[in-house]
Amino acid sequence: MKLSKRxxxxxxxxxxxxxxxxxxxxxxxxxxxHLNIGQPDIATPEVYFDAVRNFASPVLAYAESPGVPSxxxxxxxxxxxxxxxxxxxxxxxxxxxxxxxxxxxxxxxDPGSEVLIPEPFYPNYATFICAAFxxxxxxxxxxxxxxxxxxxxxxEPLINENTRAIxxxxxxxxxxxxxxxxxRQMLLELAREHDLYLICxxxxxxFTYNGEGLVTMGAMExxxxxxVIVDSISKRFSAxxxxxxxxxxxxxxxxxxxLKFCQARLSVATLDQLAAAALYTVDKxxxxxxxxxxxxxxxxxxxxxxxxxxxxCETPDGAFYLMAALxxxxxxxxQQWLLTDFEDHGxxxxxxxxxxxxxxxxxxxxxxxxxxxxxxxxxxxxxxxxALGIEAYQKIM
Amino acid sequence: MKLSKRxxxxxxxxxxxxxxxxxxxxxxxxxxxHLNIGQPDIATPEVYFDAVRNFASPVLAYAESPGVPSxxxxxxxxxxxxxxxxxxxxxxxxxxxxxxxxxxxxxxxDPGSEVLIPEPFYPNYATFICAAFxxxxxxxxxxxxxxxxxxxxxxEPLINENTRAIxxxxxxxxxxxxxxxxxRQMLLELAREHDLYLICxxxxxxFTYNGEGLVTMGAMExxxxxxVIVDSISKRFSAxxxxxxxxxxxxxxxxxxxLKFCQARLSVATLDQLAAAALYTVDKxxxxxxxxxxxxxxxxxxxxxxxxxxxxCETPDGAFYLMAALxxxxxxxxQQWLLTDFEDHGxxxxxxxxxxxxxxxxxxxxxxxxxxxxxxxxxxxxxxxxALGIEAYQKIM
Numbered sequence: 054m055k056l057s058k059r060x061x062x063x064x065x066x067x068x069x070x071x072x073x074x075x076x077x078x079x080x081x082x083x084x085x086x087h088l089n090i091g092q093p094d095i096a097t098p099e100v101y102f103d104a105v106r107n108f109a110s111p112v113l114a115y116a117e118s119p120g121v122p123s124x125x126x127x128x129x130x131x132x133x134x135x136x137x138x139x140x141x142x143x144x145x146x147x148x149x150x151x152x153x154x155x156x157x158x159x160x161x162x163d164p165g166s167e168v169l170i171p172e173p174f175y176p177n178y179a180t181f182i183c184a185a186f187x188x189x190x191x192x193x194x195x196x197x198x199x200x201x202x203x204x205x206x207x208x209e210p211l212i213n214e215n216t217r218a219i220x221x222x223x224x225x226x227x228x229x230x231x232x233x234x235x236x237r238q239m240l241l242e243l244a245r246e247h248d249l250y251l252i253c254x255x256x257x258x259x260f261t262y263n264g265e266g267l268v269t270m271g272a273m274e275x276x277x278x279x280x281v282i283v284d285s286i287s288k289r290f291s292a293x294x295x296x297x298x299x300x301x302x303x304x305x306x307x308x309x310x311x312l313k314f315c316q317a318r319l320s321v322a323t324l325d326q327l328a329a330a331a332l333y334t335v336d337k338x339x340x341x342x343x344x345x346x347x348x349x350x351x352x353x354x355x356x357x358x359x360x361x362x363x364x365x366c367e368t369p370d371g372a373f374y375l376m377a378a379l380x381x382x383x384x385x386x387x388q389q390w391l392l393t394d395f396e397d398h399g400x401x402x403x404x405x406x407x408x409x410x411x412x413x414x415x416x417x418x419x420x421x422x423x424x425x426x427x428x429x430x431x432x433x434x435x436x437x438x439x440a441l442g443i444e445a446y447q448k449i450m
Numbered sequence: 451m452k453l454s455k456r457x458x459x460x461x462x463x464x465x466x467x468x469x470x471x472x473x474x475x476x477x478x479x480x481x482x483x484h485l486n487i488g489q490p491d492i493a494t495p496e497v498y499f500d501a502v503r504n505f506a507s508p509v510l511a512y513a514e515s516p517g518v519p520s521x522x523x524x525x526x527x528x529x530x531x532x533x534x535x536x537x538x539x540x541x542x543x544x545x546x547x548x549x550x551x552x553x554x555x556x557x558x559x560d561p562g563s564e565v566l567i568p569e570p571f572y573p574n575y576a577t578f579i580c581a582a583f584x585x586x587x588x589x590x591x592x593x594x595x596x597x598x599x600x601x602x603x604x605x606e607p608l609i610n611e612n613t614r615a616i617x618x619x620x621x622x623x624x625x626x627x628x629x630x631x632x633x634r635q636m637l638l639e640l641a642r643e644h645d646l647y648l649i650c651x652x653x654x655x656x657f658t659y660n661g662e663g664l665v666t667m668g669a670m671e672x673x674x675x676x677x678v679i680v681d682s683i684s685k686r687f688s689a690x691x692x693x694x695x696x697x698x699x700x701x702x703x704x705x706x707x708x709l710k711f712c713q714a715r716l717s718v719a720t721l722d723q724l725a726a727a728a729l730y731t732v733d734k735x736x737x738x739x740x741x742x743x744x745x746x747x748x749x750x751x752x753x754x755x756x757x758x759x760x761x762x763c764e765t766p767d768g769a770f771y772l773m774a775a776l777x778x779x780x781x782x783x784x785q786q787w788l789l790t791d792f793e794d795h796g797x798x799x800x801x802x803x804x805x806x807x808x809x810x811x812x813x814x815x816x817x818x819x820x821x822x823x824x825x826x827x828x829x830x831x832x833x834x835x836x837a838l839g840i841e842a843y844q845k846i847m
Contacts, residue, residue, distance in 0.1 A: 054701065057559055065713055069515050072514070095509070112493055116691055152545075155714075160457045294721065318549065319690075322545075
């Protein structure tokens with residue numbers, strides 16, 4: 054039996070491909086500190102579980118294909134507070150931000166289409182684009198310049214007749230970079246002038262440490278039909294396991310096509326949508342506490358990382374990730390070795406090897422993405438393990 | 451901005467495209483009897499809600515990409531009871547049977563690939579196949595022959611160098627047809643001889659009214675690498691809103707590729723998987739009661755339908771659907787009219803127009819799919835409304 058060419062061209066997730074080795078290590082009794090996945094340890098607000106417990110209908114029925122009305126209304130009210138008004142018909146509930154991306158790529162890409170993305174980028178973008186027969190044209194950045202990418206002179210020459218969209222993550226996963234107001238304006242104008250979709254993955258909106266308030270591209274003056282927002286409750290409310298996100302755009306033609314896919318998969322999970330609606334009633338103080346907590350984690354992280362000899366990394370402004378270059382030959386090999394051959398007092402550590410965050414071959418081989426999603430004492434121990442691991446690995450490298 | 455050619459070739463779901471007209475009718479105070487969607491009114495077993503309520507972790511975390519272990523174990527044990535043993539690595543949890551189909555088509559189809567499907571078929575198959583750049587080659591059937599399709603002489607000439615798979619639904623949605631043991635054997639041999647995937651959508655397994663026990667193609671002698679099973683808890687446990695299904699196959703190469711997509715979308719909803727695992731502990735008596743209930747509904751349905759002049763339909767053996775030919779010019783126009791212009795004591799009725807269940811142009815125009823998912827008194831009233839509607843529509847047709 055044949056397999057499709059495109060699926061064979063896709064890669065396993067760099068965040069998840071070491072799962073089998075992790076299972077083996079755990080079977081040997083090892084404790085693993087997970088810096089590889091953006092799975093926060095912050096408690097999910099209790100209103101989520103209350104909403105789920107209070108579900109009173111005897112039948113767990115399909116939800117409406119575009120989404121449960123109370124969830125769509127909650128998203129709408131949240132964006133209204135950010136200064137961006139969307140009609141309910143301009144919001145589609147999705148199974149996580151992941152499904153929003155998957156549906157979107159199927160709607161806008163033909164074979165040979167290109168999407169401009171600053172690298173390093175969230176690697177699952179590559180799978181969704183590859184599955185839709187498109188390809189990524191990377192906007193190059195460098196660790197030395199703090200991974201900044203929003204430079205018109207850098208981006209515009211990369212646009213060609215196959216370009217369909219510019220896709221950015223703001224704040225960025227994996228680099229923590231945040232766009233300035235001028236940069237956001239420039240990107241929107243660029244998209245408009247070249248008739249491109251500007252896709253903004255804003256799932257880390259609440260996680261900023263540079264004093265900036267909550268920002269959405271949707272609140273810009275006249276974002277028009279170019280702008281498409283991908284959003285999710287996963288990180289905002291530490292509810293990754295709910296798998297609730299949304300796709301937002303004023304582009305009626307696009308939303309009409311996206312609805313076809315939403316109808317084909319019938320609906321998004323009913324209980325999780327109702328509970329997601331409840332999450333949007335959480336008090337502002339929740340976000341302030343979470344932001345402070347992550348800021349402390351980031352600072353601990355940077356202090357400890359800078360103490361390891363020959364590690365290069367810049368202080369990130371947002372999200373809860375950073376990219377770092379390690380003094381090892383190959384971060385992939387190093388990760389595997391950490392799971393199969395290394396331990397300190399029965400413990401080891403996981404991160405995401407960096408090369409899969411790049412589309413340019415050869416880039417990021419000695420880089421890693423680190424998610425600072427654990428409490429400070431665990432983060433501290435995890436970075437100690439990383440330092441011990443580097444020291445031991447360098448002897449056999 | 452451009453839209454992809456394939457999304458523009460896809461259609462809105464025939465089960466859901468009248469949703470806006472239904473909303474308008476409801477706004478006018480109309481009560482609608484829904485025979486258009488396979489949304490049973492049977493109560494979801496209480497163990498589902500108990501499992502959800504008993505979730506005790508403070509963080510609603512991502513599940514494992516292949517699925518929550520307890521859910522995979524529950525599916526495995528259920529198939530063991532059916533006489534089909536699968537390793538846990540041969541089962542992937544999916545967001546409903548829908549995601550299983552979507553992932554599968556992306557794994558096996560290249561542009562130009564064909565899938566053989568008996569028509570009429572579940573119309574969302576067409577969207578998943580179209581999205582993956584494939585096309586459907588229909589295996590023709592006729593209402594007069596009760597929509598039976600499993601005839602080697604009929605199917606084999608349709609196989610060509612582009613054929614990748616045969617896709618069947620057993621018991622069938624929309625026709626209620628059930629395969630005999632000989633027919634199942636023939637299909638498997640045919641797939642094996644021509645090196646094709648045999649995809650069996652078995653989500654209606656429990657709904658048989660011909661005295662047959664629970665059947666899965668997985669229990670056949672040596673189903674080998676050709677067989678792929680798509681399954682779901684939606685109908686089995688009346689838990690459509692949970693969006694929990696699975697993809698099952700011994701084909702290791704296929705499952706390795708499918709895992710790439712499972713990792714890219716991170717995971718399936720955590721609470722719903724845990725609760726789905728609990729559903730598999732439901733006592734056998736639950737299914738016996740449900741089967742008896744549907745059998746009564748089918749019988750009521752057939753009795754009432756046969757009393758309407760010039761309606762053609764055969765008694766279905768399984769699932770909870772039937773196809774019927776109505777004495778109207780166009781079932782699509784008729785449905786719209788029922789929502790915009792018809793009412794009897796403030797009530798009207800919805801079904802799914804038949805032409806979208808066919809790939810052959812012009813077929814099924816006066817046919818409808820009816821889901822007998824309501825309690826007998828509601829079904830009875832719904833068919834009375836259909837009869838009144840036909841009578842009134844014939845006068846203006």
